Amino acid sequence: MADPMDIDNAPRIQINLSTRDPSLSIPLQPLRIPTNLKRYGLSTLVNHLLETPKPIPFDFLVDGKYLRTSIDQYLTSAGLSSEKPLDVEYVRSQLPPTYVGSFEQDDWISSVHISPSPSPTILTGSFNGTAQITSLSGEILAKTVPMHTQSIKSITWVSPPSSSSSEASFLTAGLDRTINLWSYTPSSDPSETLQITPTTSYISHKSTITSLSYSPSTSQFLSSSSDHTISLWSTDSSLLPTITTPQSTSFTRKRRRTISKPPSTIKKGPLATLTPHTAPVSQIIFHQTDKSAAYSVSWDKSIITHDLITTQQISTRLTNHPLLSITVLPSLNLLAAGSAARHITLHDPRESSKTIQTAVLRGHTNGVVSLVKSPENEYIFASGSHDGSVRIWDVRSVSSSDTDENEGKSGGSLFVIKRESGTGKVFGVDWSRDVGLISVGEDKKIQINRGEGMADVTVMDQS
Incomplete structure (x- = not known):
């Protein structure tokens, strides 16, 4: 002082x-x-x-x-x-997240989703076509049998492990154009690695499935694809049409000659297919409070708000660059969209908004492929990029200075988290109050960072 x-x-x-x-x-x-x-x-x-x-x-x-x-x-x-x-x-004050630890898997890790308390676990999807559940101490609790014939691109919990339910389930999707639903009963023995088999396969897309988003309140989920479409599904198979002859590819036939025959599953089609985009759809997410609405971003540079009941577009926001990722900051009425141009833009999606209130957040040096909001602070979110870093942002930290007139406000990141391995792209991030900020990527590792001891910090000279 x-x-x-x-x-x-x-x-x-x-x-x-x-x-x-x-x-x-x-x-x-x-x-x-x-x-x-x-x-x-x-x-x-x-x-x-x-x-x-x-x-x-x-x-x-x-x-x-x-x-x-x-x-x-x-x-x-x-x-x-x-x-x-x-x-x-x-x-x-936000404490910089410190490195807690990392767990290595067999192949590049494409996606990650943390289950909530009281027993948080880490669900990951891999480039080898399998998914696995890992404990916070690194034990592999469960693995999927070979089912996907190409890399998994997206995963999401449907019914996470909990003390009140004996069964857990999750969805996987990827380059083989198929979504699979997996169910299992967690073992009480953490040293036992369960082998999980799928129960249902969902087939509609004609190209890579790029993202999944699940709504517990409606038991519905959304998928986006490089085929320019979005599909709406239900985990209640009785509501979906049965598909009898799924399409195959030469890669699929070649891969299946080298592995055991995949398990047989019920094959279902979608409730609806939406075709609002003119280029690959990078990500689709449900509205945080109104589950009859959703947001999508695409390589066609647009952010589209969807009415899932009528399957119509509510509004379209056009940007200057292809978009790769999106997250919602619901209490602020803001969308954060990550772009192929290395920056993040903030948008007000409300139809009543006369103009698009935007800010540009810069710092990454490659495409921003994953975004997640803070579980504790409505103004904070994190981003993962192919530049090998995770950055933490505060939407309050934007300024009108040092930017072009047409871009509105701009801002920089609070903290930068590098890979402990020192190399590799980041493919996915997730953030939990109980676990911390988790990132996965090309180095085959689940990396955990956490801002420890916020409640115990006293004022100190930070100058």
Whole structure:
């Protein structure tokens, strides 16, 4: 912290403190503070005003940028005068996620989904065409039998393992154009690796299936494909038409000569097929609260909002680059879309919005292929990229400066997480309050990072 004598002699500036967190708000009041204060001094001031029983570490945003210097240095770099009041937003500090550990698998890992508590496990899909369930200590609890004839591209839990249910189930899909539903009963012996067989196969797409999204409230799921289509399905097989003759490929026939005959499954078609895009569909996700709606992104550069009841488009947002991934920040009415142009754009999807409110987040050096929102903070999300990194972003940290007029606001990432192996693309990310931030990729590893001990952190000099 700055020396008290320096504070007394330093020039002062009026600041207007504010926050978007109602639990941490203080009455609006003009404050005159020394311009040589940094984050520690400002954090001490806010804790004093809040009368917190235990100090909370805070960060500070000025014009959408995190304050990393003294106020005086910021004013000098921005060409501002201390005579004009300064608006300062305070937010809880985010700890950089530290490396916890990693578990290696047999092949590149394409996708990951963490099951919720009380018994969180890690479901992954692999380029060798199998999926597996791994414990948080690295034991392989279950593996799928050879069923997919090419790489798995997407996986999702349907009924995660829990103490109240004896059966768990999940979906897998990939390059062989087939979706499989798998069910199993978790073993009480963690040293036993179960072999899981599929119960139902879902067939409709004519090219790679790029993503899956499941809605527990409706028992429906969505799939997107490189064939430009989106399909709507149900895990209740009685609601779906039966498919008697699935199509095959030369690759499939060749692969099957080298493995044992795959298990027989019930084969079903979709409830509906949507054809709104003119290029491969990268990802489809359900609306967070209205499960009759969904969002999709595509190589045709569009974000489309769908009405799943009528199978019609509600709205279309056009961007400047092919889109590879999407996530929803529901409380903010924002969509984050990852692009092939290495950046992330933020969009307001509401039809009532007169204009598209966007911001561009830059930092990745290759395509952004996976996005996931924070389980704890509505303003935070993470991205995975083929540049081999995971980045964490705060949508409050955007600024109108240093950007083109046509792009709106722009921002940079809070933290960058590299692969512990030092190499390889990141293909998928997921984030759980209980487990942490998990990333998977070309290095064949499940990597876990976590911001440890937030509740136990006291204010310290972070300058």
